[in-house]
Structures are given as C-alpha cells and as structure tokens.
Amino acid sequence: MAANLTDAISGRSSLGKPAPWWQRGLTGGLLTAVPMVVVGLVILAVAPTWVQHLTAATVINLIIVVGLQVYTGNSGIVHLGHSAFVGLGAYGMAILTTPLAMKKLSIPNAPFGLSQIELHWFPGILASLLVVAVVALMSGRVISRLSGIAATIVSLAFLIVVHSVFLHWPALFKGNQGFFGIPKLIDLPMVLAAGVVVIVIARLFRESPNGLQLRASAQDYKAAEAVAIDANSLRWQAWILSALICGFAGILFALFNGTISPRLFYFQQVFLTLAMLILGGMGSVTGAVAGAMILSVVLELIRTVESGITIGGVTTPTILGLSGVALGAVIVLCMSLRPQGICGRHEVDELLVSFFTRNRRL
Numbered sequence: 001m002a003a004n005l006t007d008a009i010s011g012r013s014s015l016g017k018p019a020p021w022w023q024r025g026l027t028g029g030l031l032t033a034v035p036m037v038v039v040g041l042v043i044l045a046v047a048p049t050w051v052q053h054l055t056a057a058t059v060i061n062l063i064i065v066v067g068l069q070v071y072t073g074n075s076g077i078v079h080l081g082h083s084a085f086v087g088l089g090a091y092g093m094a095i096l097t098t099p100l101a102m103k104k105l106s107i108p109n110a111p112f113g114l115s116q117i118e119l120h121w122f123p124g125i126l127a128s129l130l131v132v133a134v135v136a137l138m139s140g141r142v143i144s145r146l147s148g149i150a151a152t153i154v155s156l157a158f159l160i161v162v163h164s165v166f167l168h169w170p171a172l173f174k175g176n177q178g179f180f181g182i183p184k185l186i187d188l189p190m191v192l193a194a195g196v197v198v199i200v201i202a203r204l205f206r207e208s209p210n211g212l213q214l215r216a217s218a219q220d221y222k223a224a225e226a227v228a229i230d231a232n233s234l235r236w237q238a239w240i241l242s243a244l245i246c247g248f249a250g251i252l253f254a255l256f257n258g259t260i261s262p263r264l265f266y267f268q269q270v271f272l273t274l275a276m277l278i279l280g281g282m283g284s285v286t287g288a289v290a291g292a293m294i295l296s297v298v299l300e301l302i303r304t305v306e307s308g309i310t311i312g313g314v315t316t317p318t319i320l321g322l323s324g325v326a327l328g329a330v331i332v333l334c335m336s337l338r339p340q341g342i343c344g345r346h347e348v349d350e351l352l353v354s355f356f357t358r359n360r361r362l
Contacts, residue, residue, distance in 0.1 A: 089250030091166065
C-alpha cells in the first residue's frame, strides 16, 4: 500500500519508470495547493465575512509570491519589480471594465478614448494580461541579461518608474487618489480556484525541461553555457511567466476589492511578498505557498497586538509599526539563520515520497 502511494505521489509508473515532467508537475502542484484549499473551504464554511475577506487577500498575496518564485526561485536572482506587474494588471482591469458612468467621475479625460470604453470582464482580463505581457517582453530583454545585485537594482528602478507613471499620469491612473467603481465580480471560492491554477502552472514550469535548465544555470552559469544552455533566454521566459502571474494577481485584487491606489503596489507589498518567499524558501513552490500562509497568519496576530489587546482586565498600549518591525525581523533572521527558508528546495511531493520510502525501509 505504501509503495503504491509513493509511486502515485512521485509520478512513477507501475514499472517504476519516472513519469513525464508534466505529470510530476501536475501531481505536485495539486498536492501543494491542498492545504490552501482545505483552509479556505473551512473558513468559507464557518468564518464570518471579514475573515473570508482576509483569506482572499492572503490567497492573492500567495499568488504574487508564487509569481515571484517562478523567476527568483528558478533563476537564483532576486528581483524587486514584481509589484509593478501587479499594479499594471489591476489598473488595466480597472480602466477597461469600470462602468462608463463611474469613469465620468474618475477619469473623464482619459487618453486614447478609454473613458468611453467598457469591456466585459473576460476580454478585460485578456487585454490587461496583454498589456502586462508587452511590458514584460520589453523590460525582460534588459533584466534577463543581468545577474546578481545589478539585476536587483535595475528591477527596483523598473518598479519606481512604473509607480511614478501611476502617480504622475492622473488623467489615466488618477494619481495618488483611489480608483473606485471597479465591478466586484469574484469571491473567495473563485480566488481559491485561481490560486490552484497558478500553483500548478508554477510547478509545471519548475518541472519542465526549461525550468530544469534554468535552475542548473543558477547553480553554475559558466557550466550551463558550456553545455549550450541559453540562460538569458530561459530567464526571459521565466520573467514573462512571472509577470503574467503577478499581473493576474493584480486583476484578482481589483475585481475583489473594487478600488485600488498606487501605494498598494509599491514598497510595502514588495517587502511583504519578498519576506513570505524568504520565509518559505525561494527554491520551491511549496516554500512560496507555506511562507505566504504562515506569515499572513503571524502578521494578522501581530496587528491585533499592535492595536492593543485586553488580558485579565488590563489593556496593552498601542504599538504602532510593530508589524513593520516583525516583517523586517523575518527577513533578517531568515537570511541569517536559515537562508534556504523552511522548505529549502524541497517540494511537498518530494518530502512525502522521502517520508514513505524511509518508513517502508523501517
């Protein structure tokens, strides 16, 4: 029984031969998504509406972290520009799908006749992802050729440029004001379903030949070049996929909340999602999911303490900024004590196979 279960998880056939990469990626992705789905369904069944809202926000952050992992975890290069794509997806959806009556109040002077356009949600999603893809294609041509600190700095500059466009093009993005009136079309079950799809896509890329070659080039760039691995092209592919996932998360964010503003897609989101990835482990999709779920719960508990709690009739003082301190502490402690994160480079299916194999030998 244990042998059959081990073979099913690892994707091996009845003859013991390794399964195709897509089968391993699909099985692993579905297993990785199970904790998120179980927790989400339990909350959906028993928790009040405000907890469901927090859960949906957590899953959207999880999708952003998985998108960040697709590039950073496979290429070994830390980039800080992922929130720019989240913002592009969110604003694209807002501009294209907001009802015309609301646009007359929010962006009456929008260029290119966009104040007169109202798309259905499906073509709106496709058009928003197309914009994200075009920006990713152009920016990736430069960033994919860089390594180390140079890539990190240029990706940060890219984020600042996009954020400045959001702020200083008020006719289209409303500047520093909130963009309101976006139709709220999704709920927690739909966000959970989107999370499952994204996790599976990330695992499929990781297990694919291109993902394997990209991880190999991250270990030894010169050796990869010597065996004809085009690391720059692989990084470019990972950059585009990462951008599309992050842009999709921005679309979900806009359709779930109904209002957005530029500050939501800047440094606070960058460091929050980066801390989640560092905590769980950059090298695996399982680490991205685990880090997002764990840190979301911890930060919510800290925010409760931050606003003051009553214990035995005694109310603790308000400690403003405690969540920010905790976020910084997570990054510093993880990088100092366990730089590989909780899961390291191990995926949940690999850990399960190792566990069952070890027990079978005993």
